[in-house]
Amino acid sequence: MKNRVQTGLLLIFLTFLGVLGYNAWLLETTPPERTYTEFYSDVKNGQVASVHLKGSKIRGEDKDGLQFRTFSPDIPALLPLLFAHKVVVSSEEPATLFDKLLTMILVLISIAFLGFIFSKGSLRGGNLWKENRFQIKAGSADIKTFADVAGIDEVREELKEIVDFLRNHEKYNLLGGRIPKGVLLQGPPGTGKTLLARAIAGEASVPFYLIGGSDFVEMFAGVGASRVRELFGQAKKSAPCIVFIDEIDAIGARRGGGNNGSHEEREQTLNALLVEMDGFSSNETVIVIAATNRPDILDPALLRPGRFDRQLTVSLPNLLGRVKILEVHTRIITISKALNLTVIAQGIPGFSGADIANLVNEAALTAARHKKQSVEMSDFEEAKDKILMGLERKNAAINEQERRVIAYHEAGHAIVARFLPETDTLHKITIIPRGIALGLTQQVPVEERYTYSLVYLLNRIKVLLGGRIAEKIVFNHLSTGAANDIAAATDIAHRLVCEWGMSGVLGSMVYRQTQHQFLGDVDIKGHFSEATAREIDLEVRRIINDCYDETEKLLRNHNRLIHDLAEVLLVNETIDSEEMEIVVQCYSKTEKHPETDANNREESMT
Numbered sequence: 001m002k003n004r005v006q007t008g009l010l011l012i013f014l015t016f017l018g019v020l021g022y023n024a025w026l027l028e029t030t031p032p033e034r035t036y037t038e039f040y041s042d043v044k045n046g047q048v049a050s051v052h053l054k055g056s057k058i059r060g061e062d063k064d065g066l067q068f069r070t071f072s073p074d075i076p077a078l079l080p081l082l083f084a085h086k087v088v089v090s091s092e093e094p095a096t097l098f099d100k101l102l103t104m105i106l107v108l109i110s111i112a113f114l115g116f117i118f119s120k121g122s123l124r125g126g127n128l129w130k131e132n133r134f135q136i137k138a139g140s141a142d143i144k145t146f147a148d149v150a151g152i153d154e155v156r157e158e159l160k161e162i163v164d165f166l167r168n169h170e171k172y173n174l175l176g177g178r179i180p181k182g183v184l185l186q187g188p189p190g191t192g193k194t195l196l197a198r199a200i201a202g203e204a205s206v207p208f209y210l211i212g213g214s215d216f217v218e219m220f221a222g223v224g225a226s227r228v229r230e231l232f233g234q235a236k237k238s239a240p241c242i243v244f245i246d247e248i249d250a251i252g253a254r255r256g257g258g259n260n261g262s263h264e265e266r267e268q269t270l271n272a273l274l275v276e277m278d279g280f281s282s283n284e285t286v287i288v289i290a291a292t293n294r295p296d297i298l299d300p301a302l303l304r305p306g307r308f309d310r311q312l313t314v315s316l317p318n319l320l321g322r323v324k325i326l327e328v329h330t331r332i333i334t335i336s337k338a339l340n341l342t343v344i345a346q347g348i349p350g351f352s353g354a355d356i357a358n359l360v361n362e363a364a365l366t367a368a369r370h371k372k373q374s375v376e377m378s379d380f381e382e383a384k385d386k387i388l389m390g391l392e393r394k395n396a397a398i399n400e401q402e403r404r405v406i407a408y409h410e411a412g413h414a415i416v417a418r419f420l421p422e423t424d425t426l427h428k429i430t431i432i433p434r435g436i437a438l439g440l441t442q443q444v445p446v447e448e449r450y451t452y453s454l455v456y457l458l459n460r461i462k463v464l465l466g467g468r469i470a471e472k473i474v475f476n477h478l479s480t481g482a483a484n485d486i487a488a489a490t491d492i493a494h495r496l497v498c499e500w501g502m503s504g505v506l507g508s509m510v511y512r513q514t515q516h517q518f519l520g521d522v523d524i525k526g527h528f529s530e531a532t533a534r535e536i537d538l539e540v541r542r543i544i545n546d547c548y549d550e551t552e553k554l555l556r557n558h559n560r561l562i563h564d565l566a567e568v569l570l571v572n573e574t575i576d577s578e579e580m581e582i583v584v585q586c587y588s589k590t591e592k593h594p595e596t597d598a599n600n601r602e603e604s605m606t
């Protein structure tokens, strides 16, 4: 409905523009007007060269070549005078009523035509007179195949099976198996849920109805509910078929939240959906697939048996998954032979399929900007940095003293990460400001981690603290540049105590303070006393302080190296792990520190 109003407004605006333009054009081409008296005396004085008569309107040109127009009350009386003064006379018939009507009809037809074109373009699903407006036809541009979906094999296989159910439903019915009615795809944004929907459309070879949850959400009460009925009406007629409701949370959110109008409307829509899903029996073979990023806010009624009782989780891809998704998306760009997708995938833990698609595109653009023949490793590196950290701010106003502090800060992070065991591998250290960060020490995990050891977590805190401690050792001052590091370190220490039960003092218990508030219901998960809260605070502080002391000891032991590394950073701005290793090797040769040997990393765990 909103679309309609918009289209209407657009039409009015266009017509208005047209009228304005026409008037401007008329003004441009209409000569200035003369009074009849002026004209009459001009003719008498022999000033007028020619006139053109149309009805009682007169256009003319005088002997100086000036154009004018005027209006005669009595043409027949004027004619003898014109001829007497040798004025060239031409004439045409005046516009009849019929002419005027004809122009008006033409204008109306073109406006209607325009309106039709616009409604085609922007009223997707709004043209109520058309049958099957939800159905996707094979061969339309949005269609994908299962080959376009990578890295989420289990989910893909499940869905393939369901498509197979539909194709051979007689066989399954004979065996007495009950075909699932509803399948809910859930998972973080960008993991390929919508993509899967399009792939099913491309492969199912049964009618496929695709609709977004927000298409049901309308300004006017009852429209959403009637759309649901309309959709299922069509679907039942063309069974076996698939109905896909994308972003179902738009209608499927928990009922009983607020009490304003839009909530009521959504409740009606949701109720209609529940009724429809209960309404067809399982041998009617309409399968409803829905997708959501927010399964937590869905109304529990949707998840009951007989509705969306099968739930598939589409998770973020792991290393192998990322490689496969990279393969899919690099198919359409020209990549260099030396490109190693596994190495790229290792550097982007936590990227979703959509992030990877974006990365590949960004890398291709980068390569184009550097006028390369093919996309190379360095383009991916640049694209990744741009996505993860924002654009380099090469010209950010940073004075020399600040640059020195940043260099020592980053050197501190890097050295701690280099010398402690069970830390992520160093990848890159830079003092070029990016996004909001002034400098960055980047680490990448050696392999996918699903669980973290206590040692890893404590060392992670130490790496975070290393920046500030280096600043303190060298300049003996504290700066706000470490604020994010401190916050992150505190967060880890806090979760260590409260979520992961790793503190000896507080034991293996979960202390959750979070309150989740979803549409009215307050959901407090676990609570604890004031005394416990105090204990938690003390424990978190102890962990941070212990880590701080140990890190300070480590960095003081390698004081020279901090200076060496910071100097190299000040000159080179960005160094990678190999370059860092060279600096460390030079330092250990001159300083003779046995523990700088990488195989003999300092043991400093409690």
Ligand code: ADP
Residues within 6 Å of the ligand: 148, 149, 150, 151, 152, 188, 189, 190, 191, 192, 193, 194, 195, 196, 325, 328, 352, 353, 354, 355, 357
């Ligand atoms: P969701 O609906 O889960 O939020 P989408 O399906 O809209 O995510 O994904 C957006 C885009 O990201 C897709 O069009 C596709 O280009 C890319 N993408 C996401 N997941 C995958 C995947 N598993 N394989 C290949 N491409 C993917």
Ligand code: MG
Residues within 6 Å of the ligand: 193, 194, 195, 246, 247, 291
């Ligand atoms: Mg989606």
Ligand code: ZN
Residues within 6 Å of the ligand: 409, 413, 467, 468, 481, 482, 485
């Ligand atoms: Zn830092």
